Structure formats: structure tokens, C-alpha cells
Amino acid sequence: MKFHRKRVATHFLASTTLRNALGTRNLSELLNNRPAVSKHVFELMKTMTKQWGVQVVKVEIKDIRLPLQLQKAMAAEAESSRLANAKIIVAKAEIEAMKSLQTATNFFDIFSRCKQLLGMKLTLLYFHSQWIHCERFSIDNLILRFLYILMYLDYIEQTLQKKSEYRKVIH
Known part of the structure; x- marks a missing residue:
């Protein structure tokens, strides 16, 4: 084979070998591992051109x-x-913000219920003291006291339910 033909053949071999090597790899591998691709092409070219001298x-x-x-x-x-x-x-981030908002809302709701409970206790104590100081037992006072006790028990039950719901939300 003449020098010119060997040179052209080597050039075409390099083109096809390079095209094949590039075609079998993905783009990120080509861009990140150019030396490895070069070495692979070199090994293939070296074996093929050795036959031509x-x-x-x-x-x-x-x-x-x-x-x-x-x-x-x-x-x-x-x-x-x-x-x-x-x-x-x-x-x-929005989900985390909503969870924080829910936690704060539950906390303030429980705090508000505790304040209501305290107010009801004070009212109950007031009526209790009025009832004790009353000279005669009126039916109105008795009914009012009974209603406040029922409301008080209802609020206690609601507060306990809210506390358990609050603990579920936190955990």
C-alpha cells in the first residue's frame, strides 16, 4: 500500500472508529470521560493499522x-x-409552612379553650359562693348550677379531644 493510500485509509479508519465509539456512549459520558474514549479509540486504531505497517x-x-x-x-x-x-x-416549603401553621393553630386553640375553661371555673365558683350565701335554695340557682356543670364537663371533653388531635398532628 502506498503512503498516500495508507494515510487516507488511516484517516477514514479514525473517522469511523471515532464515530462508532461516540455513537455507543451517552453524551454525559462523552463529555466527562474524553480520555477514556480516546484510549478506547487508540487501542482499536493501533490494532487495525498495525496490519498496514x-x-x-x-x-x-x-x-x-x-x-x-x-x-x-x-x-x-x-x-x-x-x-x-x-x-x-x-x-x-409550603407544606412545611402549613404544618407549622397547623401546629400553631392547634396550640392557640388549646390555649384558648384553657382560658375558657378557667373562666367557666371562676363563674362556677362565683355561682357556688352565691348559692351557699343564699338563704333559701331557689330552683333557678339549682338549674343554673346544673347547666354550668354540664357545660364545664362538655368543655373538658372537647379540650381532651383537641389535645389528642394536637398530639396526632405533631407526631
């Missing part, structure tokens, strides 16, 4: 140029991926 000394992939369409598509994909990740982060 040509010695390949070095194969180096200097640059990988992507078509403009592919660059635009990759940029759009990366942008949409960033937007999706940002939306996920915002959604998680």
Missing part, C-alpha cells in the same frame, strides 16, 4: 461539537429541569 502514536479527542439544534434542546431540557426542581422545593 502504520504505527498510531496518540489519539486525542480535543473537542466535541454538538449541532445547534441539539444544544438548544439540551438547554431547554436543563431549564425545564431546573424549574421543576424549583417548584418541588417551593411545594415542600
Whole structure:
């Protein structure tokens, strides 16, 4: 084989070997592992050209140029991926904020019920003292006292239910 033909054959062999090597890998592997791809192509070229009496000394992939369409598509994909990740982060933050708000609401609801309970206790004590100081037992006082006791028990039950719900939300 003449020198010119060996040179052209080596050039075509390099092109096809490189094309095959690039075609079997994904883009991120090509961009991140250029030396490994170069070494693979070098080994293939070295074996093939040895038969022709040509010695390949070095194969180096200097640059990988992507078509403009592919660059635009990759940029759009990366942008949409960033937007999706940002939306996920915002959604998680909103969920955490809602949980914190719910916890605070439950806490203040229980606090409010405790204040109501204390007010009812004071009212009950007031009526109790009035009832004791009363010279005669009136039916009105007795009914009123009974109603306040029922309301007091109802509020205790509601407060205990809220506390158990609050503990479920926290845990």
C-alpha cells in the first residue's frame, strides 16, 4: 500500500472508529470521560493499522461539537429541569409552612379553650359562693348550677379531644 493510500485509509479508519465509539456512549459520558474514549479509540486504531505497517502514536479527542439544534434542546431540557426542581422545593416549603401553621393553630386553640375553661371555673365558683350565701335554695340557682356543670364537663371533653388531635398532628 502506498503512503498516500495508507494515510487516507488511516484517516477514514479514525473517522469511523471515532464515530462508532461516540455513537455507543451517552453524551454525559462523552463529555466527562474524553480520555477514556480516546484510549478506547487508540487501542482499536493501533490494532487495525498495525496490519498496514502504520504505527498510531496518540489519539486525542480535543473537542466535541454538538449541532445547534441539539444544544438548544439540551438547554431547554436543563431549564425545564431546573424549574421543576424549583417548584418541588417551593411545594415542600409550603407544606412545611402549613404544618407549622397547623401546629400553631392547634396550640392557640388549646390555649384558648384553657382560658375558657378557667373562666367557666371562676363563674362556677362565683355561682357556688352565691348559692351557699343564699338563704333559701331557689330552683333557678339549682338549674343554673346544673347547666354550668354540664357545660364545664362538655368543655373538658372537647379540650381532651383537641389535645389528642394536637398530639396526632405533631407526631
